Amino acid sequence: MTSVPQRHTYYGAPASTYTQSRQSVAFGNTQKRKHVTFGPYIIGSTLGEGEFGKVKMGWSKISGSSSMDVSKQVAIKLVRRDNIPKNSEKEVKIYREINALKHLNHPNIVKLEEVLQNSKYIGIVLEYASGGEFYKYIQKKRRLKENAACRLFAQLISGVCYMHSKGLVHRDLKLENLLLDKQENLLITDFGFVNEFSPEEELMKTSCGSPCYAAPELVVTAKPYEARKADIWSCGVILYAMLAGYLPWDDDPDNPDGDDIGKLYRYITRTPLKFPDYITPVPRDLLRETLIADPTKRITTLGILQHRWLQPHHLFLAVTPVEWDHISKNQDILRRPPPRKDGASSTRPRSACSVSSSNSKGEKRNSLIMDSSLYSQPVPPQQSQSHAVAVSSSPSPRMRQSPVKRNRHSRSNSAASVALQAVVDAEKEYHATHPTVPTSTSASTLQFESPASSQHNTSPRLYQHALPKPSINTVSSLRDSVIVETSPQKGSAPFLITPAHNDLASGLVVPATLGNVTMPSTSAGQKTSHSTASHSLHSSSLHRRPRPTSYHPTSFSAFNESSTGTTTIAPSRKDYEETATVSSKNYQPTDRGSPQMIQKDSFTLSKPLVDLQLVTGDLIKTGDDSDSVAQKIHDQVEDAAHRVDMSRQRRKSQRYSMVYDRLVGLMTEGPEERVVEDEDLSKQNSESIPQGGQVKSASSNENKKRFSIMSVQPSFNNASKLSMESGNQRENSSDTGRLKNEDFATLHKLSLERDSAQSSRQSSRQRLSAKENEISGRKESPVVGSRIPSTKAAVDRKGSPQVITNASNVQRKVPLRKTSKNSQDKTKINRASVMISSMANKSVDGMPEARPREPSTAKKVIDFFKRRSMRL
Numbered sequence: 007m008t009s010v011p012q013r014h015t016y017y018g019a020p021a022s023t024y025t026q027s028r029q030s031v032a033f034g035n036t037q038k039r040k041h042v043t044f045g046p047y048i049i050g051s052t053l054g055e056g057e058f059g060k061v062k063m064g065w066s067k068i069s070g071s072s073s074m075d076v077s078k079q080v081a082i083k084l085v086r087r088d089n090i091p092k093n094s095e096k097e098v099k100i101y102r103e104i105n106a107l108k109h110l111n112h113p114n115i116v117k118l119e120e121v122l123q124n125s126k127y128i129g130i131v132l133e134y135a136s137g138g139e140f141y142k143y144i145q146k147k148r149r150l151k152e153n154a155a156c157r158l159f160a161q162l163i164s165g166v167c168y169m170h171s172k173g174l175v176h177r178d179l180k181l182e183n184l185l186l187d188k189q190e191n192l193l194i195t196d197f198g199f200v201n202e203f204s205p206e207e208e209l210m211k212t213s214c215g216s217p218c219y220a221a222p223e224l225v226v227t228a229k230p231y232e233a234r235k236a237d238i239w240s241c242g243v244i245l246y247a248m249l250a251g252y253l254p255w256d257d258d259p260d261n262p263d264g265d266d267i268g269k270l271y272r273y274i275t276r277t278p279l280k281f282p283d284y285i286t287p288v289p290r291d292l293l294r295e296t297l298i299a300d301p302t303k304r305i306t307t308l309g310i311l312q313h314r315w316l317q318p319h320h321l322f323l324a325v326t327p328v329e330w331d332h333i334s335k336n337q338d339i340l341r342r343p344p345p346r347k348d349g350a351s352s353t354r355p356r357s358a359c360s361v362s363s364s365n366s367k368g369e370k371r372n373s374l375i376m377d378s379s380l381y382s383q384p385v386p387p388q389q390s391q392s393h394a395v396a397v398s399s400s401p402s403p404r405m406r407q408s409p410v411k412r413n414r415h416s417r418s419n420s421a422a423s424v425a426l427q428a429v430v431d432a433e434k435e436y437h438a439t440h441p442t443v444p445t446s447t448s449a450s451t452l453q454f455e456s457p458a459s460s461q462h463n464t465s466p467r468l469y470q471h472a473l474p475k476p477s478i479n480t481v482s483s484l485r486d487s488v489i490v491e492t493s494p495q496k497g498s499a500p501f502l503i504t505p506a507h508n509d510l511a512s513g514l515v516v517p518a519t520l521g522n523v524t525m526p527s528t529s530a531g532q533k534t535s536h537s538t539a540s541h542s543l544h545s546s547s548l549h550r551r552p553r554p555t556s557y558h559p560t561s562f563s564a565f566n567e568s569s570t571g572t573t574t575i576a577p578s579r580k581d582y583e584e585t586a587t588v589s590s591k592n593y594q595p596t597d598r599g600s601p602q603m604i605q606k607d608s609f610t611l612s613k614p615l616v617d618l619q620l621v622t623g624d625l626i627k628t629g630d631d632s633d634s635v636a637q638k639i640h641d642q643v644e645d646a647a648h649r650v651d652m653s654r655q656r657r658k659s660q661r662y663s664m665v666y667d668r669l670v671g672l673m674t675e676g677p678e679e680r681v682v683e684d685e686d687l688s689k690q691n692s693e694s695i696p697q698g699g700q701v702k703s704a705s706s707n708e709n710k711k712r713f714s715i716m717s718v719q720p721s722f723n724n725a726s727k728l729s730m731e732s733g734n735q736r737e738n739s740s741d742t743g744r745l746k747n748e749d750f751a752t753l754h755k756l757s758l759e760r761d762s763a764q765s766s767r768q769s770s771r772q773r774l775s776a777k778e779n780e781i782s783g784r785k786e787s788p789v790v791g792s793r794i795p796s797t798k799a800a801v802d803r804k805g806s807p808q809v810i811t812n813a814s815n816v817q818r819k820v821p822l823r824k825t826s827k828n829s830q831d832k833t834k835i836n837r838a839s840v841m842i843s844s845m846a847n848k849s850v851d852g853m854p855e856a857r858p859r860e861p862s863t864a865k866k867v868i869d870f871f872k873r874r875s876m877r878l
């Protein structure tokens with residue numbers, strides 16, 4: 007039997023593809039087949055394709071076991087390293103995704119298993135969502151029944167609340183970024199636009215997401231926006247799509263395809279939400295509160311949690327972020343392969359050798375070191391969890407079995423499956439013992455139970471499936487510790503909770519549920535009694551099973567989401583948050599109030615050598631010293647050239663054709679349209695949207711220190727600006743490089759790059775003119791900025807499931823679909839997650855006047871894409 011190749015076997019390997027590491031692997035007792043491997047994973051079929059490349063199915067192998075030792079299915083996002091230029095927004099996107107996922111442990115958020123790399127690829131190993139894409143699920147069913155939609159929306163909101171409680175916002179929530187697991191639980195994925203907010207700086211300035219799901223405030227104003235509210239809007243659109251089978255505001259006769267973003271948002275802000283008959287009043291009410299254009303009037307996540315439509319899932323929704331973390335932590339214990347008899351760990355080693363790697367040319371790829379060593383970085387200190395200690399113990403016999411023998415293609419790694427099953431069981435039991443509690447939305451008028459009743463009536467079984475079997479022996483001090491009893495079939499690692507003894511001096515309190523204590527009185531305005539919690543912790547209830555929830559939505563008093571750090575926290579929330587002895591700055595008063603805010607420093611990991619201060623404009627706006635200016639300009643130029651190259655490569659994909667069309671449209675259409683001058687754009691971005699990676703060179707030292715940092719994400723105006731200015735920037739970079747650094751090698755490199763970029767642009771121009779000739783020979787020259795013909799536009803419309811006509815509703819209802827490009831590229835989909843800040847340049851309301859501009863190279867390129875798109 008061939009063992010799993012050592013990690014080093016694919017480091018520094020010849021620059022081919024992952025296929026070069028084909029291994030002959032025993033497969034069954036008889037058949038020997040070649041398998042493509044990537045590190046310890048056997049690569050399977052393509053699951054999908056995104057911006058960064060293909061996502062492949064993978065099976066991990068555990069060396070030393072017998073044949074058929076495929077243990078776990080994963081999804082591996084394979085990112086070609088040469089597709090992600092250093093310091094580019096793509097690189098940042100990847101880091102953002104990894105850094106965010108690293109901190110998120112929620113059953114409805116796709117789990118990051120690890121990150122691997124070789125000389126050619128970076129492999130982001132994710133939990134496998136075997137249920138497929140959510141939009142397809144809706145598409146298949148045309149629309150979801152209310153109960154199903156309610157369950158899935160509860161899961162979505164739970165995941166969103168969880169990430170908000172961590173101080174993260176997704177900013178690109180849409181159907182296409184939701185997957186399903188085997189049990190049809192929702193998994194939020196694609197965290198490329200994730201960002202963090204802090205109590206001090208809640209507002210964000212980078213507009214991103216997909217137009218049809220983006221909150222109006224992102225588009226109609228250039229003002230900073232409250233990112234959580236934008237996520238809530240997107241959730242509303244998703245819910246509407248679940249229930250209706252089509253997107254809201256998709257019936258504008260003047261903009262039937264919704265590809266005119268300006269019109270779309272004018273329509274959204276001016277047209278009342280309409281519902282098809284089959285959406286009942288209660289979800290309508292929730293949708294009305296969610297899809298309010300004014301973010302200050304829009305419902306908060308807390309409001310959603312408390313909405314009566316979601317009441318059937320209130321137990322699930324009441325699981326706190328702390329609890330999800332505990333559950334996840336213990337699942338990790340469960341997943342750990344058993345120790346081998348010889349004492350060696352059967353766990354394949356974390357890729358210590360992957361701290362750094364070289365490509366085939368021996369070049370260090372330090373910029374992309376973000377493998378398992380990054381993944382395995384410790385979770386940032388989370389004071390709220392300081393009371394919890396997970397103690398491992400020898401696994402149960404069941405755990406010693408190979409997972410393959412139990413279930414060859416098991417979803418043993420499905421966080422959602424285990425945790426959600428636990429919640430479902432808890433809910434079932436709860437409903438069994440409380441028949442008056444509604445189990446369907448039809449009874450949703452029933453109010454939440456009172457906090458007092460919830461103390462005693464909440465099912466104790468929540469943790470039974472989620473946490474390992476207790477071991478009395480491991481309890482060091484029964485007086486100070488609490489055993490959380492767990493399901494006997496889930497292994498034997500104990501879950502030992504050491505309460506913090508109400509250590510008010512340290513600002514910590516023990517989550518009541520985890521300590522199996524009676525919930526303190528939670529009525530709003532009533533002071534939380536920590537001594538009560540303490541007493542309970544030390545009471546005779548030690549061996550009682552914990553209540554599944556530690557707070558109840560109704561236990562929260564409403565608080566002003568927009569206030570920053572000064573919010574008075576409802577007493578019940580204090581059980582989960584640091585007390586007054588800790589500055590309120592230390593946690594975000596999010597709707598669900600978690601004490602586990604990701605520390606700013608921990609999210610923007612130092613491990614990636616990307617200058618996050620430069621490229622994540624939302625996070626930090628900073629100046630820079632002049633010495634790094636040349637490098638930055640150079641990087642930007644390199645990036646711009648690469649972007650042009652990539653654009654050409656992506657012709658087969660129509661992914662951005664609509665956006666290019668829109669860009670052209672914004673430049674040229676109608677009296678309200680605004681043409682954004684480069685200077686204008688720079689000015690605007692530097693003043694009001696100071697995000698991103700476009701560095702504008704400054705003439706004086708002072709100016710150099712005030713570099714405006716604009717959108718690093720693919721803002722299309724910025725992209726065009728980059729293209730347009732690339733020539734100048736090259737000159738600038740070259741000059742600056744010469745002035746600041748007389749390193750001949752640098753100059754040589756720059757000139758080589760410039761030459762190659764110039765030749766690349768030249769060939770692009772040639773192709774462009776050839777295409778123009780071809781097009782003009784075939785048909786009348788298309789009007790620049792004109793709308794894509796509807797039949798085509800229906801295909802081109804990214805990220806916007808379409809609607810088809812339904813007689814019962816005047817709205818058009820094209821089935822939700824994520825369109826394929828062509829037969830060869832079935833998995834490639836149209837999903838435009840874009841920086842839409844540029845769209846704000848379009849005059850929607852009170853935007854500045856347009857100024858004419860000269861045609862430029864970039865515009866020609868854009869025209870080319872547009873024509874190509876129309877032709878297709």
Ligand SMILES: Nc1ncnc2c1ncn2[C@@H]1O[C@H](COP(=O)(O)OP(=O)(O)OP(=O)(O)O)[C@@H](O)[C@H]1O
Nearest residue numbers: 053054055056057058059061081132133134135196
């Ligand atoms: N964990 C997963 N399990 C199963 N399939 C997955 C998983 N992750 C991604 N896929 C499939 O791969 C496709 C592309 O994945 P993903 O959206 O994460 O890539 P991406 O490069 O981030 O794309 P983009 O940023 O353009 O949305 C998805 O639409 C889905 O079909």
